[in-house]
Amino acid sequence: MILYTNKWMKSVAKELVKDVVCVEMNDPKFPEYLKEAKAIFGLGLKADKAFLDAAPNLKVIALTSVGYDGCDLNLIKERGIVLTNTPHVLNETTADLAFGLLMATARRIPEAQEWMKSGNWKGGVTEEIFGTDIHGKRLGLIGLGGIGQAIAKRAHFGFDMTISYHTRTKKNHLPFPATHMGLDELLKTSDFVMVILPLSSETKGLIGKRELELMKKDAILINAARGPIVDEAALYEALKNKEIRAAGLDVFEVEPLPMTSPLFELKNVVLTPHIGSATDATRVGMVRVAAENLLAALRHETPKNQVLK
Template identity: 40%
Template sequence: MKRILLSRPMPPATIEAASQLFEVEIRDSTRPMSPAEIRSGLAVYDGMMVTLGDQVSAEILQDFGRPRCKILANFGVGYNHIDTQACRNHGVTVTNTPGAVTDATADVAMTLILMACRRAGEAERLVRSGQWEGWHPTQMLGLHVTGRKLGVIGMGRIGQAVARRCHFGFGMEVGYFNRSEKETEVPATRHETLEGLAAWADILVVATPASPETHHLVGASVLGAMQPHGVLVNIARGDIVDEAALIAALEARSIGAVGLDVYEHEPLVPEALMAFDNAVLLPHLGTSCLDVREDMGAMAVENLRAFFAGEDCPNKVN
């Protein structure tokens, strides 16, 4: 029976499904694996179910010719913490769990859009502080969401799910920036430049996968092109947004608000960012629903099962 390491405590259904097929060991820490733990795992286990923060780098893999571990089944759709080319060079297959995360992540995008535009976080803090003095006509005026212009950076599964919600639910006009033209369920216009999209949109949502090419894709030039009332939302990966440039834009009041579920160096969140009332900050809640996490686990286990059965992995990425 193949030995499999689960790098974090997983939903019970995921553990049960894996245990029916493999000899399973569960790492009991909720923190990312250290480089030493990853090296050990590559040497000791036949496969590992890894997740966000478990950095599998070329530097670690260079210690091996062909490690015992032949598959990394990533629990999550994003896999920028894994050097997939280095894994390929060392005979390690990498898989992920797309699809299962789409709707939940798009729902969190809507949460951030509404909270940032309508100043909901700031408003709740006011009520909890006991300093709310009652309704009046100019109290905490925010940005009306219905009928606004939505700009989507990355029109993949999640980007299109956000666009559907915004168009059908809030009557928004949709524009997007993508490497290629996309067929979409909703009317959507592709913009040739990211700065052009940022200048056009009232609300700009980052939904593109992280890669070396998208590192700091949203930087000073994009933020500088946004309208003064513009709202930036990031539900993708933190390093797609240049956090220092974002803080500078907020300090200069050149954008209206920001809603973040991810951070460049998470779990570190800069104190400067936390000081802004117009910043809505969530602790990477994108897929934080039990049934969604169970679906992700089922996909990861199926990738493992298929690999060791000699079948094509449903969600191979390298």
């Protein structure tokens, strides 16, 4: 049995994979299907010990995502399960969203809309709703993989921005000029700081109170990677006390973001519900890549996007 966990794309799944059962993880029958499943694919899979123990026949996990931080890699490898993901196909779409957050925070677009809805636009616009320029500013990228490079292209070629980046090793032969920096230097010198790297034990809590204090007072932070990379409580305090200008967040430490989160109280933060890859075309593309990975593994071939070698 092959399981697909997202009914909203079941027509595509059934087109690509024969004998697939489409059932969402909150369906009461899901545990019964999981127990028999030989392979599973879909969005939002958290393959931890409890999940794996409930799936004794599982041979393939095909994630419909780039990140695999919710998976117990050691246990998956120990049990001989093939794990795959879907890189590349969502790079441009996620870059669009990340840059959209940058623009929305810099020009205060959600605030301006609410200002209008409240009947405040009675004549000219005063500095109470002024934003900040994007063109010609410095963008600091923490991480420079496929998505990061797609963002950098938009920034450099579209907005004449200066690009700095922080990675463990310097990148060679980039299609745009960029300066490799230590993290502290990047935080001190960037007008916009964008987090766009995977979650790991090394990156969890990477941006905390100390790092936020290093940023310029008028700097903007964007996180379109994983929520736990940024200390949410420290960020809230920095935004509330105007230690940085604003933030744009598509990811959070707890998802869905609880309605009790103090972030909802702030005007200088733009929040979106983890929609980096959420367009029709990209999600279909992700399902197709995941299905190709899954079928290759079932044929005892090496999938194109195998996570564990």
